[in-house]
Amino acid sequence: MTSGSSAHDVALEWPDGHEERVSVAEDEPILSAAEHAGVALPFGCRTGACATCTGKLLDGRIEHTRPPRALKQRHRDAGYVLLCIAEPRSDCRIAVGADIQAELVSNPWR
């Protein structure tokens, strides 16, 4: 299969209603594609360890190119994805922004 030839339409949606659409090739991490398109997303390690780039997949399919170490199984089950190591396998809608990472953990004493 020649990769790079097929691109998908990825809609990035911030909690405040702001939305951006980016075309992402199948062999390109969504974070990098967004950067190239001039769309700023939060990130940190770029290796799948820190979860700073967490998004929530609302629609569509992605594949992580490396194990998403920063996500626990419960997070993965709930649809959270790491955009630094996620490639699209279909058109996608993804909730993004720093608030999505903050959903992963809450104040345990509260």
Next chain:
Amino acid sequence: MSDAQQPDDTTAHTEHEHHDTEGPGYATPQAAIEESEPEEVAYVMGLYVGTDVDAPDFLGVVDVDPDSDTYTEIVDRVEMPNRGDELHHFGWNACSSSCHMDGLERRHLVIPGQRSSRIHVVDTKDRRNPELESVIEPEEVFEHDLSAPHTTHCIPDGQILISMLGDADGDLPGGFLALDENFEVDGRWEPPGEIEMNYDYWYQPRHNVMVSSEWAAPKTYYPGFDFEDVEAGNYGQRLHVWDWENKTVEQTIDLGEEGLIPLEVRFLHSPEATHGYVGAALSSNVFHFHEASEARSASEQSSGDKPRDGDEWRAESVIDVEAREHDGWDMPVPGLVTDLLVSMDDRYLFFSNWLHGDVRMYDISDPANPRLADRIWAGGHFGDPAPVQDRELAGGPQMLQLSLDGERLYWTTSLFSSWDNQFYPEEAERGSVMLKADVDPRNGSMSLDEEFLVDFGDLPGGPARAHEIRWPDGDCTSDVWQ
């Protein structure tokens, strides 16, 4: 640990004959107190990582000279070339431990990115206008199967040593990365596999010892704090006592449940001292560690080279911060001891309870028996956080720095972006503050200076977090003496 382990110029070290050398720093901790001028600028980490503010983290230059027109203002910012670093702790290329290195200057700041594993070198020749000099890219770090750089100390031969919390994948084990005097990666410092978890460290060259502590694997703490990880044993509770010259762990001390997440390690400043402290964040204890005297004299009596068997170093909890009930919260809340420091005269210990919101001062004239001298409440989840100059405080006291003369204590309020978001979510919207207390070392008291406020919430790019603080002329949390 014997005199045989001393470097060649032992005589100069012991007698402090410095008149014919021009190395950086001060000959003794006492000289640092007596000869230093009051601090005029502070270097402070400012962060945008993990927020929607599309800007890189920066090194902030804060004017702390009360006679200056721009007092308490951020007068300059060195922006890093990339976003996403999470600048955290940083260190000088040289400190008082290099006082015999002719021509070496305390001039370059080595500033790692905790999340990115990128390492920046900033030239502070012009103190008020420092400049980025060079950058070590993450790939060069990953090559040595290390990531998540934390504590940066210069070590006496001109090298820089950085504790690294993870392997290239953000997993365990961590280790130590050495840079050479040209700020290029020299390689791994220790034989790999000596430790699993890593965090902070401090060395005491005259005793050939280093003590390191444990946070967790980067993949564990990066996303935020989760009790599941505590239950799974994913957080640290041990101290490692190293043979400094051999770069090997000689002894590991398990602090147990009272010592969960031991973070900052501080030896007393006197190069003779074999006493130090470490704060355990989650269990909110302060441990006193020391070389056990019986064991020491036994090894001194044994002829020639060590074998040093037995537990020569001990650690005991000497301060216990009680968890407190919080209205509307399910469980008692720990203080979360996240930073501590020892005054340059080794007389006082200061630490922060980030969740409770107090900064404490203890008299440690008797190191094994700290005595509470005073405390200040500012921000936090208790203590009725009063605004300073009408500025609401969004976090609790966190990273501390003390003037060399011990009379001015400063602190910032951010811990780590993802942890801030859990415990002080307002800090992302309001940004951090830097505060100051006036300390009276004679009476053992301190008071909040209401005139002093540096607002990191009020910056062109948007509100920023503020973390570690350093002085150009050395600090109580970085300088080591040989």
